[in-house]
Amino acid sequence: MGALSLPRDAAFPKILALSHDRNWYPATSLEFHFPHAMGYWSETRAWLFRDPAKLIRYLVLFACCIVVIVQLYECFSKLYNPPISTHSYYSLNETIEMPAVTICREPPYKEEVLTRLSGGGCPHPKYATCWMNYPFGEISLEEFFENSTHNMGDTFVFYGLNEDPNNVEMNTSLHFYMGRCYTLRPKEPAKRVSKAVGYSLMLEHSMTATSTSDVDTGAVGWHVFIHDKKENFTEVNMKGSGRVEYVFVGVNEEIEIKLQTQYFSNVQTREEACSNDENYSDLKCGEQCIWQDLSDNMQCSGPWMHDIANEPCNDSVSMRKLISDYKDVYENEDDFDCDCIQPCQSRIYTTFIQNRKAFKQPEPRTQIYIYYTTKLISMIEERPSYDTTQFIADVGGSLGFLLGLSVLGLIGILEHMTLFFCGGFIKRMQQKEQDKLAASSEDGQSQTSDETIDIAIAYKKKEKKETKY
Structure with missing residues (x-):
């Protein structure tokens, strides 16, 4: 048989067209697709x-x-x-928390002892003349600072809370600029408020001014710091120092300080953490951070840097450099970069000078009263405003407002979605259950018919036995 021949136009659809300039261009896409697009729109x-x-x-x-x-x-x-x-808001409590009081002497050091031990003129350890001729191998730095500061007997004539020293816990701390300071903390909250049940402190001073005391402070006397009892006093300026109240009291002066309390309660958030530990002190944390950084830079520490692992400085150059770096931190108004979180609960004490007059005593003494006149406390609390x-x-x-959905409508939507996504599975499960029920029904019917046949056979056998007699 001969091959089947088709017309050229019938066998090959027209895909390309020839223009007048003999250039080929696609014509099929215009002929076939454009009408479909026009139809869709x-x-x-x-x-x-x-x-x-x-x-x-x-x-x-x-x-x-x-x-x-x-x-x-x-x-x-x-x-x-x-x-x-x-x-x-304001809260009127049955008891009220007394603050901690830190007392630091001015001038802080015994100039004659510093000069004798250092081997040069030394009104204060911050001066370089104290370390140029210091015998590092003979006298330890701990002995130098211990002997040149004033002990408790040189400071207090009497102290107490509610006129009883047993109501107060006394702690001492050594600082580079402030010397030896003493912190009094109450053992129990106060049940009454008056001058008689507050702090009563009588301090004794030698009235001996050093060659630099008039330049540094302008007077001799006492630095009084009032702060939360869980906070440790630090002389370094940091963020937490804004919660410390300060009063300077001169010698032969009697002063009455009235207290007011503001209680702050912060909420811990994901961006800003806080500590609920009652024994946590962010001031102590910041001070330790600064000391550790300074001692790591010099590979040595000073005797006022407590709980620092580095050894004390043992030469004049390193000691003077350490003091110079510490001075920069001490006089700097900016906060040091430390990862110390804030306490979740804190108290700020505000002081009001009720009375300030001369204290006429034959000895150079100072009388200080610190007390409340009311149990009213200003409470400032942070609370989450969304729950x-x-x-x-x-x-x-x-x-409900934008989409018009209610609980019943939401239930209907969920039902339809469940049927849409799980309809086939549900139908298969239902069909299996129906098949099981049908099978069990057929088994029951067959068992019933078998029992009926057995009963009929037994009845017929019984009839045959009766007819035999």
Whole structure:
């Protein structure tokens, strides 16, 4: 048989066309696809003009869905990291917490002892003349600072809370600029408020001014620091130092200091942590951080740097450099970069000078009274201003107002979604249950029929036995 021949136009569709300039260009795409695209948009335009109300409904629904998504995102964000609000009120308590009082002497050192031990003129260890001829191999730095500061007998004539020294816990601390300081802490809260039940301190001074005391402070006397009892006093300026109240009291002076308390309660957030430990002191943490950094730079420490692992400096150059670096930190007004968290609860004491007059005594002494006149405390608390209840209310309001959803409507939507995604599985499970029920029903019917046949056979056998007689 001969080969089947087709016309050229019938066997090969026209794909390319020749233009007048004899260049080939695709013509099939225009011939076949453009009418389909035009048909799609024509059908869409016809559908829109056929029911414009449905278009408006879909547009409004789309806009509401966008708004709901944004609001839900904000709700979840606030639930994850709730905003903090501050509440202020006054509280009248049955007892009131007394502050800690730190007393530092001015001038802080015994100049004659410093000069004798250092081998040169030494009014204060901050001066380089104290270390140029210092016998490092003969006298330890601990002995140098211990003997040149004033002990408790040189400072206190009497101290007590509610006129009883047993109500007070006394601690001592050594500082480079302030010398030896003494901190008094109450053992129990005060049940009454008056001058008689507050702090009563009588201090004794030698009235001996050093060659630099007039330049440094302008007078001789006592530095009085009032702070929270859980805080450790530090002479270094840092962020927590803003919670310490300061008063300078001269010699032969009687002063009455009235107290007011503000209690702050902070909330721990994901961005800013705080400590609930009653024994935690951010002042002590910051001071340790500064000491450790300074001693690491010099590979040695000073006797006022407690709990630092580095050995004390043993030559004049390293000691003078350490003191110079410490002076820069001491006189710097900026906060040192330390990773010390703030306490969650803190107290700030405000002082008011009620009376200040001359204290006429034959000896150079000072009388200090520190007390409350009221148990009224100013409370400032931070609280989360967003919780689960508000979250449910916001979500319900957004879904209900913008999308018209209710609990019943939401249940219906969930049912339809469950049937849509799990309908086949549910039908298969239902079919299996029906097959099991049908099989069990057939087994029951067959067992019943077998029992009926057995009973009929037994009855017939019994009848045969009776007819035999």
